[in-house]
Amino acid sequence: xxxxxxxxxxxxxxxxxxxxxxxxxxxxxVREKRDKAAHQLPEWETLRELASQIKNHSLSNLxxxxxxxxxxxxxxxxxxxxxxDGKEHNQIILELIQKNKVQRVVKSKSMLTEECHLNPYLxxxxxxxxxxxxxxxxxxxxxxxxxxxxxPAIHLKKQxxxxxxxxxxxxxxxxxxxQYLTEAARVHLRDKFIQSxxxxxxxxxxxxxxxxxxxxxxxxxxxxxxxxxxxHIACMGIEKIIPQxxxxxxxxxxxxxSATGQPITTYSSHFHRPRAGQQMHIVIVDxxxxxxxxxxxxxxxxxxxxxxxxxxxxxxxxxxxxxxYHNAVAGPIGSILNPNIDMRENADLPFxxxxxxxxxxxxxxxxxxxxxxxxxxxxxxAEGYVASSKKVGMKGMAFVLAHPSIYRFVGKMARxxxxxxxxxxxxxxxxxxxxxxELPIAPKESFREWFLKNKx
Amino acid sequence: MKVGLFVPCYIDxxxxxxxxxTMELLERLGCExxxxxxxxxxxxxxxxxxxxxASGGCDKNFVANFxxxxxxxxxxxxxxxxxxxxxxxxxxxxAALHIREHVxxxxxxxxxxxKVEHIEASFPHKVGIHQSCHGQRGLHLSSMSELNAPxxxxxxxxxxxxxxxxxxxxxxVDECCGFGGTFCVFEEAVSxxxxxxxxxxxxxxxxxxxxxxDVSCLMHMEGILRRQxxxxxxxxxxxILNSVVYAKS
Amino acid sequence: xxxxxxxxxxxxxxxxxxxxxxxIAIETSTGNLVQQFVITLENIGxxxxxxxxxxxxxxxLQSSMSQEGYIVNTIASLGAINAEINxxxxxxxxxxxxxxxxxxxxxxxxxxxxxxxxKTIINRLLPFICQHLVLVIHADSIVANMxxxxxxxxxxxxxxxxxxxxxSKTADIEQSLVIGAHGARSLVVYLIQP
Numbered sequence: 001x002x003x004x005x006x007x008x009x010x011x012x013x014x015x016x017x018x019x020x021x022x023x024x025x026x027x028x029x030v031r032e033k034r035d036k037a038a039h040q041l042p043e044w045e046t047l048r049e050l051a052s053q054i055k056n057h058s059l060s061n062l063x064x065x066x067x068x069x070x071x072x073x074x075x076x077x078x079x080x081x082x083x084x085d086g087k088e089h090n091q092i093i094l095e096l097i098q099k100n101k102v103q104r105v106v107k108s109k110s111m112l113t114e115e116c117h118l119n120p121y122l123x124x125x126x127x128x129x130x131x132x133x134x135x136x137x138x139x140x141x142x143x144x145x146x147x148x149x150x151x152p153a154i155h156l157k158k159q160x161x162x163x164x165x166x167x168x169x170x171x172x173x174x175x176x177x178x179q180y181l182t183e184a185a186r187v188h189l190r191d192k193f194i195q196s197x198x199x200x201x202x203x204x205x206x207x208x209x210x211x212x213x214x215x216x217x218x219x220x221x222x223x224x225x226x227x228x229x230x231x232h233i234a235c236m237g238i239e240k241i242i243p244q245x246x247x248x249x250x251x252x253x254x255x256x257x258s259a260t261g262q263p264i265t266t267y268s269s270h271f272h273r274p275r276a277g278q279q280m281h282i283v284i285v286d287x288x289x290x291x292x293x294x295x296x297x298x299x300x301x302x303x304x305x306x307x308x309x310x311x312x313x314x315x316x317x318x319x320x321x322x323x324x325y326h327n328a329v330a331g332p333i334g335s336i337l338n339p340n341i342d343m344r345e346n347a348d349l350p351f352x353x354x355x356x357x358x359x360x361x362x363x364x365x366x367x368x369x370x371x372x373x374x375x376x377x378x379x380x381x382a383e384g385y386v387a388s389s390k391k392v393g394m395k396g397m398a399f400v401l402a403h404p405s406i407y408r409f410v411g412k413m414a415r416x417x418x419x420x421x422x423x424x425x426x427x428x429x430x431x432x433x434x435x436x437x438e439l440p441i442a443p444k445e446s447f448r449e450w451f452l453k454n455k456x
Numbered sequence: 457m458k459v460g461l462f463v464p465c466y467i468d469x470x471x472x473x474x475x476x477x478t479m480e481l482l483e484r485l486g487c488e489x490x491x492x493x494x495x496x497x498x499x500x501x502x503x504x505x506x507x508x509x510a511s512g513g514c515d516k517n518f519v520a521n522f523x524x525x526x527x528x529x530x531x532x533x534x535x536x537x538x539x540x541x542x543x544x545x546x547x548x549x550x551a552a553l554h555i556r557e558h559v560x561x562x563x564x565x566x567x568x569x570x571k572v573e574h575i576e577a578s579f580p581h582k583v584g585i586h587q588s589c590h591g592q593r594g595l596h597l598s599s600m601s602e603l604n605a606p607x608x609x610x611x612x613x614x615x616x617x618x619x620x621x622x623x624x625x626x627x628x629v630d631e632c633c634g635f636g637g638t639f640c641v642f643e644e645a646v647s648x649x650x651x652x653x654x655x656x657x658x659x660x661x662x663x664x665x666x667x668x669x670d671v672s673c674l675m676h677m678e679g680i681l682r683r684q685x686x687x688x689x690x691x692x693x694x695x696i697l698n699s700v701v702y703a704k705s
Numbered sequence: 706x707x708x709x710x711x712x713x714x715x716x717x718x719x720x721x722x723x724x725x726x727x728x729i730a731i732e733t734s735t736g737n738l739v740q741q742f743v744i745t746l747e748n749i750g751x752x753x754x755x756x757x758x759x760x761x762x763x764x765x766l767q768s769s770m771s772q773e774g775y776i777v778n779t780i781a782s783l784g785a786i787n788a789e790i791n792x793x794x795x796x797x798x799x800x801x802x803x804x805x806x807x808x809x810x811x812x813x814x815x816x817x818x819x820x821x822x823x824k825t826i827i828n829r830l831l832p833f834i835c836q837h838l839v840l841v842i843h844a845d846s847i848v849a850n851m852x853x854x855x856x857x858x859x860x861x862x863x864x865x866x867x868x869x870x871x872x873s874k875t876a877d878i879e880q881s882l883v884i885g886a887h888g889a890r891s892l893v894v895y896l897i898q899p
Contacts, residue, residue, distance in 0.1 A: 006643070007642055007643045007644075007645075007646075010643060010645055010646045011644070011645040013645075014645040014646065014649055017649070020649060024653070026879070026880055028628070029880060030880070035601065035602075038604050039604050041604070042604070043731055043732070044604040045603060045604055045605065046731065047731070049727075050727050050729055050731075053724075053726070053727035054726060054727060056724050057723075057724050057725060057726040057727070059720060059721065060720055060721050060722060060723045060724045061720070061723055062716045062720055063713050063716040063717050063720065066712075066713065066716070067713070076861070076864075082708040082709035082712055083708055084707075084708040084711060084712065088708055132887070133877070134875045134877040134878070134886060135875075135877035138877070138878075151876075151877065151880075152877070153877050153878070154880070156878075156879070157879060158878050158879045158881070161878050161879075178878040178879065178881035178883050179883050181878055182875060182878065182883040182885070182886060183885070185886075186885065186886065186887060189887060190800070190887065193796065193834075193887070194796040194797060194800055207860070210860055210861040211861070212860065212861055218873065218874050218875060218876075218886065219873055219874070219875050219886035219887045219888065220833045220873040220886060220887045220888025220889075221886070221887045223829070223830070223833045223867070223888070224830070224833050224834065224887050224888070226829075227796075227828075227829040227830035227833065228795075228796035228830055228834075238712065238716070243726060245855055245859075245860045245861075246729060246852070246855050246856075247729075248851070248855060248860075249729065249850075249851040249852040249854070249855045250729060250851075250852075252851050252868070253815075253850070253851050253852075260876070262749070262816075263745060263749075263815055263816035263817070263870070264813075264816040264818055264851075264868065264870050265870070266749075266869065266870050266871055266872070266873055266874060266888065267833075267867055267868070267869060267870075267873075267888065268818070268867060268868040268870075269865070269866075269867045270860050270861075270865065270866045270867065271864075271865055272860070272861040272863070272864050272865065273861075273864030273865070274864070275792060275793075275823075275829055275864065275865070276792055276793055277793060284712070286708070286711075286712045286715070290712060290715035290716055290719055291715075291719075293715075293716060293719040293720055293721075294715075294718065294719030296721070299719075299721060313602065315631055315632050315634070315650050316643070316646050316650075319646050319649050319650065320646055351505075351506075351639070351642060351643070352643060352646075353636070353639070354589065354632050354634060354635065354636025354637075354639050354647075354650075355504065355589075355590075355636065355637075356589035356593070356632035356636075357589055357590075357593035357594065358589075358593070358600075358602055358630075358631075358632070360593075361593065361600055361602035361603055362602045374503075374504065377504070377505065377506035378506050378507075378508050378509065380506060381505070381506030381507055381509075382506075382509065386505075386506055390505065394502050394505055394507040394510060395507075395510060397501065397502055398502055398507065398510040398511060398513060398514060399513070400496075401465070401496045401497045401499060401502070401511075401513070401514040401517070402496070402512075402513025402514050402516070402517055403496075403513075403517075404493075404494035404495070404496050404517065407465070407496040407497070411465070411468065411469040414469065415469060415470070431641075432641040432642075432644040433640065433641055433644070433679070435644055435648070436644070436648040436680065436683060437648065437651075437676070437679030437680050437682075437683055438678075438679050438682035438683050439679065440470045440471070440675055440678070440679070442470065443469075443470065443471070443472050443473075445472065446468050446469050446472055447463050447467065447468045447472035447475040447476065448463075448468055448491075448493065449472075450472055450476060451479075451491050451493075452493075455479075455491070456493075
């Protein structure tokens with residue numbers, strides 16, 4: 001199925017203006033919470049700088065840290081697996097499920113597993129995975145992807161959640177109370193946790209020094225699954241490695257403040273050894289990350305700790321919604337990560353931005369997101385992924401702007417046309433500017449003409 | 457000192473009064489202003505659309521027009537930022553570098569170079585400040601809400617010197633207006649929605665004018681305001697700072 | 706497997722020039738740590754009770770046990786530790802736990818969290834599966850921030866540990882905060898004063 005370009009999807013999203021306002025306000029509220037948290041710490045900007053430098057250092061020594069992590073994790077009794085891509089990742093998990101004759105699988109939030117399309121793969125093989133993060137369970141029932149990497153169901157109103165739960169959990173029709181609905185999910189998922197045989201979690205941070213990993217949740221669902229199931233599989237991208245335990249002090253201080261404005265998530269769980277009788281596995285995944293590492297202009301994007309602060313601040317994301325980015329990771333960070341995977345599919349994303357720069361300045365690890373968006377535009381254009389009509393227009397513009405007398409002529413013509421044929425240029429079909437905006441009124445003379453008359 | 461007046465293409469063609477105000481203001485503040493006659497554009501619309509590689513001719517023309525001047529000053533944050541970051545000319549690298557190091561947006565030039573503490577101006581109106589993104593986050597014309605850092609604003613500092621002006625700020629003090637260059641037509645729906653939302657916050661404050669350092673933002677908002685038949689007008693900061701002269705003429 | 710070698714090789718080829726790790730030297734605030742801990746924890750839905758000794762908590766525990774349902778105690782100085790609970794107790798057996806009492810040996814003022822490791826909690830699932838959680842800490846175990854916390858704990862001393870901050874919660878339904886998601890519905894911290 002051909003994916004819909006961001007601008008087209010955004011256009012459709014904007015048909016329901018009150019809904020856009022609601023979506024925009026909801027996410028802006030999360031940005032405001034982040035601001036409040038950031039402003040409460042005088043050392044906030046120092047922490048961002050430290051987090052950025054730790055990640056810069058880690059990426060520059062990534063192979064050694066991964067090897068150190070593997071050695072220490074193995075000593076701890078964790079089985080370490082490596083996967084070149086999403087397919088291998090899924091196969092590894094399938095093998096573990098089949099080898100252990102597992103039928104009941106629970107999964108806490110892992111954007112990596114979304115990226116690898118794990119759930120549809122397992123369903124195809126006859127294995128049902130229950131997503132246990134409340135937001136993810138909601139979208140799972142609705143057969144939708146998450147629209148936000150931290151707040152999966154942010155695009156849904158409580159009435160919609162209520163309808164979904166009525167259908168799948170037989171809650172009271174029309175009861176939209178979030179407390180009531182959460183309680184229903186608690187009861188339903190509690191049963192799943194207790195019955196689970198295998199729990200899949202993500203990894204927020206993997207520590208090379210100690211061979212362990214940290215998983216952060218507010219709901220406690222990662223732990224409910226991991227400590228109940230006899231097999232725990234943690235999935236991580238290669239870039240999740242940090243060198244030492246002390247680095248967690250920096251990251252755990254900036255992560256949740258950036259994501260939701262909380263000082264820390266309810267649970268920051270540190271896993272080092274399986275409990276007695278349990279198998280613990282970790283799957284380390286590349287899936288294009290080493291390629292991105294090799295791109296000097298874009299390797300910084302691998303510093304990302306998946307906080308989504310960039311989503312919440314992005315005026316375009318807030319007014320177009322996660323689905324318009326047609327990827328597991330949407331928003332500004334998605335727009336610089338996804339073209340690395342597939343330029344053709346994702347050529348639209350770096351253009352879904354005004355380059356306002358807000359994202360780069362809320363990023364807790366100082367990724368130069370807006371600069372990378374600009375740089376991706378140059379590459380995508382050079383590689384030919386831009387519409388030919390745009391190419392022709394731009395080549396024309398380049399010519400005009402390099403030749404002063406032609407520029408003056410074109411400018412004068414434009415002003416003349418605006419004055420003489422206002423209806424033509426204002427035709428909403430031909431001129432997108434004019435759909436919802438008036439064209440500027442053409443002045444009688446350009447500045448240059450005024451200058452020559454009055455000062456020259 | 458010789459100041460080269462850089463007039464962005466769309467100001468030259470559609471908002472010449474902004475360049476007039478800029479020139480007159482700089483002269484009033486004691487500058488010798490020259491206007492290189494063969495300038496065209498900074499090349500930003502092409503570069504931001506992915507065609508930076510095609511801007512060579514445009515850049516060469518810019519360098520040819522502005523070389524040898526002490527300063528280059530323009531009434532546009534985004535255009536100045538673009539020149540600062542991207543101007544190049546393999547044929548005259550030294551000249552291009554000099555321009556990049558001496559190009560200023562109008563308000564930062566007045567505050568940082570001329571170090572003006574008083575401007576004779578009067579504008580008895582309620583004015584909403586729009587923080588244009590590239591000037592703010594790129595040129596550091598003012599502090600940004602994202603950072604935990606001391607608050608400052610060069611444009612506001614100058615506006616506060618204007619007699620009888622009533623300055624107001626929207627709730628979201630520095631959210632983007634949605635112009636974004638070619639974004640305004642290629643992502644028309646989001647672009648306009650962003651502009652409408654900016655305007656709504658200003659109109660909630662019952663402003664008479666919306667002002668800023670970038671005519672591109674103002675042009676985009678003006679297009680929406682006029683389509684809405686709104687009484688709110690846009691005005692570039694140069695015109696406010698030069699308002700005494702205007703009042704007379 | 707081929708993937709490991711390929712990935713490491715690709716990284717070796719593609720990684721940037723080595724840059725040094727920064728030195729982490731954050732000035733630690735010298736405010737009233739107890740006060741900060743209490744305010745922060747209460748802001749995130751936890752409840753703090755000041756007590757003068759374990760004796761007071763013991764009284765409360767005994768009162769709970771006579772009234773409330775399946776109570777699990779893991780703190781030796783509070784009384785008998787439930788013999789049926791160990792690190793292998795499974796989820797079915799733990800599901801009915803109404804309230805669990807656990808002692809924390811380190812707490813963090815900036816975020817209201819308490820560090821619990823496998824040895825103290827006895828069973829990893831216990832602090833999550835109980836309906837209500839009670840933690841006991843000494844006031845002088847409160848440190849200012851996470852940097853200080855990581856200086857004092859060794860994260861791999863036990864096979865599992867958790868910074869636990871307040872009752873479980875979610876705001877996944879239209880950003881409405883609901884206390885009590887999958888973990889404990891409530892958290893009470895008994896703070897033993899110096």
